[in-house]
Amino acid sequence: MPYPELKAILTDIGTEELAHLEMIGAIVYQLTQNLTPEEIKKAGFDTYFVDHTTGIYPQAASGTPFTAAYIQSKGDVITDLHEDLAAEQKARTTYDNILRFCDDPDVIDPIRFLREREVVHYQRFGEGLRIATDNLDSKNFYAFNPEFDKCGKCAGKGKRVSADKKQENGNCADDKSCGRK
Numbered sequence: 001m002p003y004p005e006l007k008a009i010l011t012d013i014g015t016e017e018l019a020h021l022e023m024i025g026a027i028v029y030q031l032t033q034n035l036t037p038e039e040i041k042k043a044g045f046d047t048y049f050v051d052h053t054t055g056i057y058p059q060a061a062s063g064t065p066f067t068a069a070y071i072q073s074k075g076d077v078i079t080d081l082h083e084d085l086a087a088e089q090k091a092r093t094t095y096d097n098i099l100r101f102c103d104d105p106d107v108i109d110p111i112r113f114l115r116e117r118e119v120v121h122y123q124r125f126g127e128g129l130r131i132a133t134d135n136l137d138s139k140n141f142y143a144f145n146p147e148f149d150k151c152g153k154c155a156g157k158g159k160r161v162s163a164d165k166k167q168e169n170g171n172c173a174d175d176k177s178c179g180r181k
């Protein structure tokens with residue numbers, strides 16, 4: 001990631017998301033403590049229980065386990081930020097759906113808080129997208145991948161240029177000697 005302001009946004013959101021995982025894990029742990037086999041069955045928790053007892057196992061509500069395949073990084077700032085924006089909206093929808101089922105205030109309050117944070121993250125990723133495009137050629141944002149391609153000035157020094165030879169466009173911000181836009 002060549003743009004320091006955008007790097008800071010991504011680090012902030014990533015750190016907060018790890019804390020969210022901890023909060024959700026704590027909620028699940030507290031909700032499943034001291035359950036009787038009858039309560040487990042009545043709540044539809046029996047299939048999870050057979051596989052994991054009451055241990056915290058990262059999976060979707062439908063049972064699909066978390067895998068690295070969910071991390072859809074593509075190595076292109078515009079592509080990846082759109083993926084991040086979509087992920088925040090999907091998280092917000094998931095929290096909306098959880099809130100439709102919930103009647104426990106000790107669950108509702110933190111879930112509302114997390115939902116609100118996903119909306120903020122969406123907005124901050126939007127700011128990030130603006131930072132990225134402000135550094136690119138407004139006539140064609142897609143001519144240059146600032147995470148890989150180099151501008152015309154760097155190309156003159158024998159470095160890589162953009163794939164479609166539009167190397168005059170874009171800001172090669174990861175080369176300290178190059179402030180070109």
Ligand SMILES: [Fe+2]
Pocket residue numbers: 017088091117118121122
């Ligand atoms: Fe988020």
